[in-house]
Amino acid sequence: MSVRHVSRRILCSIAAVSFTLFSAWSPLARAEVKVGVSDWPGWVAWYVAEQNGYFKKYGADVKLVWFANYTDSISALSSGQLDANSQTWSDTMAPLAKGVPVKAVLVNDNSFGNDALMVNAKIKTFADLKGKTIALEQFSISHFVLVTALEKHGMSLKDVKITNLAAGDAAAAFMAGRVDAAVVWNPWVNSIETSGTGHALFTSKDMPGLIPDLLVAQDKAIASKRKDLVGMIKAWYDAQAYIAAHPDESAKIMSKVVSMKPAEYKSFLPGTRFFNAKDNADAFNPASPTSLMAVAPTINKFLLENKLVDGKPDFAKGLDGSLVKEATR
Numbered sequence: 491m492s493v494r495h496v497s498r499r500i501l502c503s504i505a506a507v508s509f510t511l512f513s514a515w516s517p518l519a520r521a522e523v524k525v526g527v528s529d530w531p532g533w534v535a536w537y538v539a540e541q542n543g544y545f546k547k548y549g550a551d552v553k554l555v556w557f558a559n560y561t562d563s564i565s566a567l568s569s570g571q572l573d574a575n576s577q578t579w580s581d582t583m584a585p586l587a588k589g590v591p592v593k594a595v596l597v598n599d600n601s602f603g604n605d606a607l608m609v610n611a612k613i614k615t616f617a618d619l620k621g622k623t624i625a626l627e628q629f630s631i632s633h634f635v636l637v638t639a640l641e642k643h644g645m646s647l648k649d650v651k652i653t654n655l656a657a658g659d660a661a662a663a664f665m666a667g668r669v670d671a672a673v674v675w676n677p678w679v680n681s682i683e684t685s686g687t688g689h690a691l692f693t694s695k696d697m698p699g700l701i702p703d704l705l706v707a708q709d710k711a712i713a714s715k716r717k718d719l720v721g722m723i724k725a726w727y728d729a730q731a732y733i734a735a736h737p738d739e740s741a742k743i744m745s746k747v748v749s750m751k752p753a754e755y756k757s758f759l760p761g762t763r764f765f766n767a768k769d770n771a772d773a774f775n776p777a778s779p780t781s782l783m784a785v786a787p788t789i790n791k792f793l794l795e796n797k798l799v800d801g802k803p804d805f806a807k808g809l810d811g812s813l814v815k816e817a818t819r
Contacts, residue, residue, distance in 0.1 A: 550721030699780025774811025
């Protein structure tokens, strides 16, 4: 079974990154934009853009750099070894709090069902969840999902019992009946549903805007390689449209990157809401209730409560919506 998302999903992983800023910087031999990519559908989708020739179409000189360990990609961006990286909004907050000069320039996607609170047949409502044992990976997106779900229903972690297990182990414990519920992400959500051992009581569909996956760039790259980054964003919009129109062909491209079967990978696509130009305009509009600026305090609150970030970063300094505007002209 694939171990996709595991390191991407650990919010505390960023705490272990050494923020050396430019100490590891070495001038790039070429003017290309070096972009880190890790295992998540919204980021693996960059290979659809690459293989379909969309970067070349828009004159973007892009080199995708694969990271088997997501945390390493965050470190590489923070130290200046990458021009841009595929990373979450939550994992961008710790670098911002430490003064790392990076900005989100594109929203690739939001989790839209790929993360879920799975419960057994006896649990119909959140009231039924009180006192029950829930398996999840502590300090991960799953942890954040559960906290959000409980708060939306007037509850807290004090109302349930938590068992800290890796996502795959949490799913296995749930399917074996050793715990009453589990918070996991795909492929385990799909495995639980297919096995008939549980159903979703709450999913990431129910928390719009709170699990955004981004393209985050160094300030220096935004200034010196803006044309390529804008072309890259245009290529993203083409890739997003292609995935929507050709899910089978897209799954073949994406599954090959992560050594999975196309049919298995295709099951991840509905749970990933790929963002188009309008979605990005909304995401960078502070007035939108699900914009990056609007959801930032909620995300940072979770990080602070679990000591995963030092202080409150200046969220506005970590956002640059001008490139998505330029890409639509």
